[in-house]
Amino acid sequence: MDILIRDALVLTQNKNREIMRGDILIEDGKITKVAKSIRGGAEEKIDASGKLAFPGLINCHTHIPMSLFRGYAEGMRLQDWLEKRIWPAEAKLKPKHVRAGSMLSILEMVRSGTTCFNEMYIAHMDELCKSVVEAGMRASVGFGLFDLVRKTDAKEELKNGTSLAEKWSGKSPLLTISMAPHAPYTCSKELILLAKEYARKKNIKFHTHVSETRKEVFDSLQEKGKRPIEYLHSLGVLDDDTVLAHGSWVTKRESILVGKAGASVSHNPVANLKLATGGICPLHEYLEAGANIALGTDGTASNNSHNMVETMKFAHLMQSHLYWDPLRVSIQNVWDFATINGAKALGSNCGSIEPGKEADIVLADLHSANLAPLHDARNLFFSFHPGNISDVFVAGKPILREGKFTELDEAKIIDEAQKGAEDLVGS
Ligand SMILES: [Zn+2]
Incomplete structure (x- = not known):
């Protein structure tokens, strides 16, 4: 029409x-x-x-089924939050829960002006992709791979991502599939290399978490002798098809590596503040180095919202506070992060x-x-x-x-999400 x-x-x-x-x-x-x-x-x-x-705003880092855990694990430290609450609840997820959480997130995104998002999740991905296509949203979706957590063989683990790509690529003009190894500390070197090799072969995006916490950086220095972004650089996986979520605890040298590679960083200010990660993503250094900066909310268990306009506000406030200067990262920069830069990160003709x-x-x-x-x-x-x-x-x-x-039944989706959440964690 x-x-x-x-x-x-x-x-x-x-x-x-x-x-x-x-x-x-x-x-x-x-x-x-x-x-x-x-x-x-x-x-x-x-x-x-x-x-x-x-x-339409572009949310460059999400885990949409996690909206069922919104408000469930509050006031906890990151490791307790994950180990005592989130992982045990996620272990009980069934396809109907993933659908309920995905649809709830999509409702919230649309209501707050988001039309496109960059998703990584770990279970029942067919339900997630079905929800995206049914709702008519634009998205890039990747299976979160982590052989060191699942204790699987790298080649076996890779199949989760490649089967999703084979099944869903080309199914809808609004949906693209990415390769999404979860993080350098949850994936073996072999898996990261295999995932990037596949992404390059198929010309698709590579989405991973990196340098979210200080502990992650210290562990990486101890185990690998390199900071996380230096490590990814040494593996040759940084390029303009790479989207790095967080990238907060980084040195100037690392921001230059990201910029030289033309990679994108999804800055997730609200989730960083909520999980008290301490490091603030140095956007000015990234911009000076030529990196493509986008914005994300991260999952709603650590935010608790998909509101990208709120994320834009937090991004600007946090950067003004960091540099003691509201001009280092301008208001116009923030619009660019949430629109055209997000589109560039995902290779989408929108923004x-x-x-x-x-x-x-x-x-x-x-x-x-x-x-x-x-x-x-x-x-x-x-x-x-x-x-x-x-x-x-x-x-x-x-x-x-x-x-x-126009088509989504808002009341029914909210009811199903409530039921799904009670199912998973009781009420
Ligand atoms: Zn995340």
Whole structure:
């Protein structure tokens, strides 16, 4: 269906980062024209006067089934959190739980303006992929591989990732499959090398956690004589198809290695603060080195939300605090992280509102108490909340219209998530 969005304030994220008042024409799922006034007979015309249109946000690090554990393990130290609460609960996961958690996360993402995400998970991945396709979201999904935890042979473990890729690649234009070895401390060297070799052969992305905690860095220095990013560099796996989640506890030399390789870093400020990891991702150093910076929420057990606008606010505040300077990482930088840089990290043709791009677009009501008065639309992420969002389109398809889901049964998905959570951890 062709759609004409009329008279919106458009935060384009185009080359010149223009903000303009005008119309957006969507044809066959793509943005074909953005102009002051477009005449034409699109099947649906949307009056967006009084609304802000911005590119759908891109969450570059998620574990969507974990929304069933939202609020379940609070006020705990990272290791206790994992060993006493999360891992035992995850061991009980059945396909229906993965579906329930995935759908719940998708609801929340859409309601807070996210249209695309970079997922890594460890169980019942067919259910997860089915949920993504059914909901009409755009995503890159990888099977979280970890032979040192599962105590499997590297080649056997790799099959989890390659079978997912073989089964789901090409099934939907919105879904891509990545290789996702969990982290350098949970994967053998052989598995990391095999995963990267496969990713290169198939021209797909490589997604891994790295340098989230100080302990991880100390252990790596002791066991391997190298810091985690130095180690990945020595294995030759850093390149522009690599997405590193966290990358917080790093030296300047490591940020240069990431930049030289053209790799992407998904900075997850809220999850880092919540798990009290201490290190703050040095975005200015990464940017100076030429790294591609994106943003993520991480799983909702360690956040507790998928709200990317909130993540944008935390990212800017944390960097201002780190450098004693709100300009080192600018407000415009943060928009770039959450849109075009995320698209670059995932190799997706989205992240801006300009002709030729996928029509992943969000509309928000500017006539809201928390957004008025309007000085500069770029500043809105400081005061925004998901209730401001009225419409969300993915590949031109309306997922949310006038605050209501077009196809997803929101109440049923929430009920199923509640049931699923009680099933797993009792209530
Ligand atoms: Zn994670």
